């Protein structure tokens with residue numbers, strides 16, 4: 001029986017296939033990067049407050065109870081869209097005030113309700129957190145979560 005797939009052909013398929021998919025992989029990586037920085041969350045919107053707010057978020061391990069865009073723990077509400085829940089899209093100052101009031105009034109002490117600790121954050125830290133949560137709410141999540149309650 002004649003050998004149809006020669007060694008050389010096999011080698012070419014291997015190298016050709018590897019090169020082709022490497023190019024596809026690199027192109028998709030570049031596309032993802034450009035999409036993330038340009039469309040889903042424009043890096044131009046990254047103010048100093050947002051960067052500091054992310055640090056406050058990390059220092060205090062908010063993620064140990066909360067989720068942000070679905071990532072994190074499921075003890076407490078999703079906060080990726082808390083800015084929208086607080087009406088920040090309509091009234092920015094009111095939403096910032098609500099966040100500050102919330103942070104100041106914890107733990108609520110209401111029996112039977114899950115409790116959030118008091119973090120003793122400074123006004124600056126709470127303001128930075130508001131910047132951060134506003135930024136996160138502007139990430140284009142393509143309609144996720146499906147309802148406002150997260």
Ligand code: HEC
Pocket residue numbers: 056057060061062063064065066075076077079082085099102108113114115116117119129
């Ligand atoms: C030990 C767990 C825990 C940690 C850590 C925690 N939270 Fe919470 N958080 C909760 C719980 C529980 C609730 C819901 C309480 C309620 O409904 O009475 C809540 C609610 C909230 C809400 C209101 C959400 C809404 O939809 O109204 C905000 C805002 C919030 N947390 C912000 C933060 C921030 C910012 C941090 C980090 C600095 C943080 N939380 C860390 C447990 C936690």
